[in-house]
Amino acid sequence: MMKRYRTTKALLTTLVLITATLAATAQSTSTTAEDIAAIMTKYDAVGASVAVVKGDEIIYNQSFGFRDLATQEPLENDDVFRIASISKSFVATGLMQLVDAGKLSLDDDVGKLIGFPIRNPNYPDSVITLRMVLSHTSSISDKNGYFTLDTFNPEKNSDWAKAYNDYAPGTSYQYCNLNFNLAGSILEKHSGERFDQYVRKHVLEPLGLYASYNVNELDSMRFATLYTYDADSNRFIASPAAYRSPSMALKDYKMGYSAPIFSPTGGMKISAADLATYMTMHMNYGVLGNTRILSKESARTMQTSVPAGKGYGLALQTKDNLISGEIMKGHTGLAYGLNSAMFFQPQEKFGFVVIINGSRTSYTDDFPDIHRDLINCLYRHFVL
Secondary structure (H helix, E strand, C coil), X not given: CHHHHHHHHHHXXXXXXXXXXXXXXXXXXXXXXXXXXXHHHHCCCCEEEEEEEECCEEEEEEEEEEEECCCCEECCCCCEEECHHHHHHHHHHHHHHHXXXXXXXXXXXXXXXXXXXXXXXXXXXXXXXXXXXXXXXXXXXXXXXXXCHHHHCCCCCCCHHHHECCCCCCCCCCCCHHHHHHHHHHHHHHHCCCHHHHHHHHHHHHHCCCEECCHHHCCHHHECCCEEEECCCXXXXXXXXXXXXXXXXXCCCCCCCCHHHHCCCCCCEECHHHHHHHHHHHHCCCEECCEECCCHHHHHHHHCCCCCCCCECCCCEEECCCCCCCCEEEEEEEECCEEEEEEEECCCCEEEEEEECCCCCCEECCEEHHHHHHHHXXXXXXXX
């Protein structure tokens, strides 16, 4: 009898501990949701989708608010967003694969890679390299626009010289979208595959991600509507152009030149969870499980700031003022009212994805305050 009593008592103790743990977990999740809701209210956010990675696992993935204000449809975890400039890291990942394969070098002259002269007219003897383009230190600017390479092609535009800044290539930093539309075209030209198809085949599919630069490959019913805030009318306005089809432009497509129609600089469409999976690959220096996307050396190169880059590496930046005491790697995105952020800590193996489809956020040090608040909220709940 005594033995049975002790066994029963031990079982009851175990059940109490399990119940307490489950209750604590539920309370923690509830508190997290409450804190996120408070932050969204603070910035009038339409919807938010977040994911937390620890080790190799997504330990938290939740969505809040609306995917569509008109229909009041709630945002779901598998909804897809156009993530804006985080897209740049997919371009750099593809190019580093070509570097790994010996098909090109980061020190190559991008003019030779693309097939027309790319030289800052103020410094005509200075070579603009692929490394400079991927780190925004090329001295190329968006002054002429960035939706086509014609903006700085001397054969297409008599004002091509205006697309350059007045400092020498490699000596200073200026964020420039044209850099990455050029980079996407170089990826296409030297892989022999159309830009969107290359990224799908060599990055997305190996990682098992539902995503694309080409909206025609995705279910439009999963697109989260993006909203810009109009201060004059004090309302949010939908941005359907975020998911515009490239079908018409594809009719006159020129391989190695027309990649900007897919917006390599900002056109990736993906969910927060799938973006977190992609982020985990970079956090692990190019590998996810048994799938290696990049060599460790190339992954480290992407995460390493270049001397003139002000914390920017190759489509990944370093931030030491996002979370107190932590040095984070990642990127942000801003377009059509969307704000996105993907940041990870490769030594401690944790990271965050936060995507907002519309808000009235402010900025501190060129970083959206809503993302800073949400990332620190998730850090407190799941990492500390």
